[in-house]
Amino acid sequence: MNLKSRIAKFAGKSSYWFLHNVLKGGTSFPGKLAMKFDPEVLTSLASGYETVIVTGTNGKTMTTALIVEALREKYGDVLTNPSGSNMEQGIVTAFLAHKDNGADRRIAVLEVDEANVKLVTKLLQPTCFVLTNIFRDQMDRYGEIYTTYEKIVAGIKLAPQATIIANGDASIFSSVELANPKLFFGFNLPSDQQQNDTTAPVNTDGILCPRCDHILHYHDRIYANLGDFFCPNCGYQRPQLTYSVNRIIEQNPNRLHFQMGLKEYTIDIGGTYNIYNALAAYAVARHFDLSEDEIARSFSRNKRVFGRQELITYAGKKIDLILVKNPVGLDEVLHMLDTEQDNYSLVTLLNANHADGIDTSWIWDGQFEDLNHDQIKHILVGGERSKDMHFRLEVAGFEPDNMTTCNNYEEVINQLAQLPTKKVYILSTYTALLALRKAMAEQKIIKAGM
Structure with a gap:
């Protein structure tokens, strides 16, 4: 760490201490201050960490929280940005706030805004990218879903060695050839819970085949543009899944009970979309060598996070x-x-x-x-x-x-x-x-x- 980075780190940590011990708040200002002294301070702060970047339109915060809880089951200390401050200054603040306890394996799990993936990747070279989904969101800022994905891909291309752990039920995530190793997760429900051959409602985004622009069909559509898609015109189809949800056993607003592989899992939160978030966390945890029992224990302790x-x-x-x-x-x-x-x-x-x-x-x-x-x-x-x-x-x-x-x-x-x-x-x-x-x-x- 050079002198400029040391000064930046000292200024950031000092401001964080003051904000949280005197003013009782502040999630991005310490990062902003540190970056004034050294715009690339994140490179120094993240040195030695295996970093997981979680991005996509929906589910970033919950997926990040579930991944962190799971990895802590095996590795203890995990750095993260729990406030959801997911742009560069918030991520710098997360590193400034973290108290390194000398763990043998230093892991950071970071929620990253889609438009900031390239910037953050330049500075810290991630180990994994976790891609949740892409839907229409804040058109004034992101544009169409394809523009959003282009921003993410621009970041991924800077780290071709990083493993992509992506939602295989989103056709957009297998639409671009990338050099990275890839793992896909999705839903493989039993035949009595499937729809066999269906299409999405006409106003659904992202339902055109990336190869031939024909309307995609689904063996089973879970919601929006997510599901077991295929193109009846050119044969484009969902990639082979590494990890999948095999059965939904119970759903209500306060509890989800479902099966992945041979084991049943429960999280105390509602919504089919949160099953996808849990599946993403499961895929990352398995990639980091956690057992199914360790994952199940972490899910049973899941905390409801901010908002x-x-x-x-x-x-x-x-x-x-x-x-x-x-x-x-x-x-x-x-x-x-x-x-x-x-x-x-x-x-x-x-x-x-x-x-x-x-x-x-x-x-x-x-x-x-x-x-x-x-x-x-x-x-x-x-x-x-x-x-x-x-x-x-x-x-x-x-x-x-x-x-x-x-x-x-x-x-x-x-x-x-x-x-x-x-x-x-x-x-x-x-x-x-x-x-x-x-x-x-x-x-x-x-x-x-x-």
Whole structure:
């Protein structure tokens, strides 16, 4: 480590100590400060680490958390960026914050924003890339899904020795020839749970064959563009899977029970999309030589992470706080709510800041119409674009008399206590989620920070 890097590291660590011990927060500023002194400080900080980069549109944070929990089962200490601060400055902060305990095998598992994969890869040369999925998301920032994948591929090409561990059910991930070793994961459900030959709805992204532009068919479509795809025109098809989910045994908003290989696994969280996240974590853990028993133990201890079905208890309510940010993610959360057996109240918080994506038209792609309206006893609507969401829900058939619009987050919190059900689901965009958590922390409902 040269003098410039030493100064950068000292400045970053000092600012991190001050922010977290005096001001009680701060996830990216120490990284920004260190990079002022040395723009390539990440290279020095990451030296000696086997680094796993987790990227894709949806599921990065949960997949990263599950991988970390699994690897800690065998290797103890694992460095990560748990706050979800997944751009370069946040990743630098994660290294600055980590206390190296001298583990024999130094491993870092990093959630990385899709547009930052190339930049981060240049600096730390990863061991693995984990690719979750690519869906339409923040069109103003990422563009179409093919543009997003081009950004990821540009990073992967800088590390041809790194193993790609990719979702084989996403046709885009096998569409580009890359020199890297590859492992694919996906769903191989029993024949009685399959659809045999089907196509995706016409408004689904990423369903054209990468070779001939014919519409892809599916032996079994799990959701959106994910499944056992094949092209009836040119023969392009899903690659051979190394790891797969073989059976879904039980699903509800608070529990998933499924089988991979010969063993059954349980995680205390809902949504088919989280089975994919668990499968990705399983594939990485097996690649790092964990046994199935070690993986099962780690899954049984999984923690709900920031905004990803984060569980909050307040005023006698059991509140699930769920980040939604794009049409596919929203739709899958709505499908998860369909597995709820009890009555509940629904809260929707919609912002349109840069971190959310300034275009809110994606809320029209979510199938709110399919929710069990009788089960939802009241709706709270908030955020800077609450009028847009209120109108969307009216069009979906919800009665305006059963909806309350909140003008600020303190009012949201006050109204939460008045809701008629014990169970509450909050669906929120990113900056609204941050604002709500900040307001809750100020009222001592939750702890500050992430």
